[in-house]
Amino acid sequence: MTDQNLAPATFEVDGKRLEFQRHPAVEGNDGVNIGSLLRETGLVTLDHGFMNTASCESTITYIDGDEGILRYRGYPIEQLAENSTFLEVAYLLIHGELPDMDTYEGYMHRLKRHRLLHEDFNAFFHAFPAHGHPMAILQAGIAGLATYYPHTLNPKDPVEVDKATTLLMAKVPTMIASIFRRAAGLPLLYPDNSKLYAEDFLWMTFGMPYEKYDVDPMLVSALNRLLILHADHEQNCSTATVRMVGSADANMYASVAAGVGALSGPLHGGANEAVLAMLGKIRESGEGVAKFVERVKNKEDDVKLMGFGHRVYKHYDPRAAIVKKSAHEVLEKLGGDNELLDLAMELEGIALSDEYFVERKLYPNVDFYTGLIYKAMGFPEKMFTPLFALGRLPGWISQYREMLEDPTTKIGRPRQVYVGEAERAWVPREERQHKA
Numbered sequence: 001m002t003d004q005n006l007a008p009a010t011f012e013v014d015g016k017r018l019e020f021q022r023h024p025a026v027e028g029n030d031g032v033n034i035g036s037l038l039r040e041t042g043l044v045t046l047d048h049g050f051m052n053t054a055s056c057e058s059t060i061t062y063i064d065g066d067e068g069i070l071r072y073r074g075y076p077i078e079q080l081a082e083n084s085t086f087l088e089v090a091y092l093l094i095h096g097e098l099p100d101m102d103t104y105e106g107y108m109h110r111l112k113r114h115r116l117l118h119e120d121f122n123a124f125f126h127a128f129p130a131h132g133h134p135m136a137i138l139q140a141g142i143a144g145l146a147t148y149y150p151h152t153l154n155p156k157d158p159v160e161v162d163k164a165t166t167l168l169m170a171k172v173p174t175m176i177a178s179i180f181r182r183a184a185g186l187p188l189l190y191p192d193n194s195k196l197y198a199e200d201f202l203w204m205t206f207g208m209p210y211e212k213y214d215v216d217p218m219l220v221s222a223l224n225r226l227l228i229l230h231a232d233h234e235q236n237c238s239t240a241t242v243r244m245v246g247s248a249d250a251n252m253y254a255s256v257a258a259g260v261g262a263l264s265g266p267l268h269g270g271a272n273e274a275v276l277a278m279l280g281k282i283r284e285s286g287e288g289v290a291k292f293v294e295r296v297k298n299k300e301d302d303v304k305l306m307g308f309g310h311r312v313y314k315h316y317d318p319r320a321a322i323v324k325k326s327a328h329e330v331l332e333k334l335g336g337d338n339e340l341l342d343l344a345m346e347l348e349g350i351a352l353s354d355e356y357f358v359e360r361k362l363y364p365n366v367d368f369y370t371g372l373i374y375k376a377m378g379f380p381e382k383m384f385t386p387l388f389a390l391g392r393l394p395g396w397i398s399q400y401r402e403m404l405e406d407p408t409t410k411i412g413r414p415r416q417v418y419v420g421e422a423e424r425a426w427v428p429r430e431e432r433q434h435k436a
Helices: 037-041 077-083 086-095 101-112 119-125 134-148 158-184 197-206 217-229 237-246 252-263 271-285 288-297 318-334 338-353 355-359 367-377 381-405
Strands: 009-013 016-020 061-064 069-072
Touching: 016 037, 069 077, 069 086, 069 318, 077 217, 077 318, 086 101, 086 197, 086 217, 086 381, 101 158, 119 134, 119 158, 134 158, 134 252, 134 381, 158 197, 158 252, 158 381, 197 217, 217 318, 217 367, 217 381, 237 252, 237 381, 252 381, 271 288, 271 338, 271 367, 271 381, 288 338, 318 338, 318 367, 338 355, 338 367, 367 381
Parallel strands: none
Antiparallel strands: 009 016, 061 069
16 A cells, blocks of 8 residues: 555553554555564564565565566566566666666676676685585675675765676676586686677686687576576565574674575475476386375375466466566577476376365475576586576565655564573572472
């Protein structure tokens, strides 16, 4: 609702009646400001998983899970994925508007100037074991950037915040490509300033110094689309973490590194890898999709349905339809594992028509096809989540900057409902008796 004169929400407890101001949303759920609840009643709200709690007001991303709508700064995700580059969408998220031609050219030029990693930083970054977890290396690397660029750490200085923004957007692709190549035992490549953002990332990842490597425009387009689809998604676990850490006036590197840590959890960033594993098990078992679906319905312990349903979307994930098209294009062009794609399509077809799935609103989500695409491109499964992080980077940065500019921001400090022991007296060790 947008009516600025909404009647206040009321709350009654122990004979006391309170009124709370309502905050109207442009679209979606209005908010109720309960900031005086603790002071007036001595009570706190208990909301496991923050399912009903808005931690901020934001102008960046709008989601309507019931209708399957996702918009960045008001632009439908379908239009951006079809017509924009990832770098253009990154600018939109961070600065609020799509860039005109001159602004876009200037933005690309600034990022190109900073793609290289400092040679001393390289020594630090490459000291990690080549086969260490890519997300752990990436998290440490992003946090470590703060030690090399002390003139970009002050969150109160807009100029320094802009510099940190540029450095992160420019250097994280180079870091991820380096992680991939070290794990594969390949020589590292320097960025190529003649190439655009996504194209250069593919060159640094898959190119060879001793032979010509022309990046396929179709792969560049597919990567742009995948990164756009992951660029922001409102107050998810990693984004809320970035804001929480940033609310303590932590620098941008520390805050984004914390977001990488949150994304590394398999419940957040590992779903596309789990989908690929699920499809592989279906193929290896030889049982077929129909039999697998029956086992899902029977809730057998060793069966997990991955890539379906979403905590926010109660309808078809709008990103899933877009990424499905890319999956067909990439696998047909590269001759990837079409058997897995066929299994995915068969499973999706059953899910969209079977009453069991429809009643539970278990529609395919964006992770259902992304793993197939990344695998066909040549990325091993352990690199899927770093690619997710690359896509989510501008969202983290834009949310961090919005948090800094919001005059209502306070250091994050959730409350709790204590359910432990009441006060008890200390006794000497020799007199203590353990409970059976």
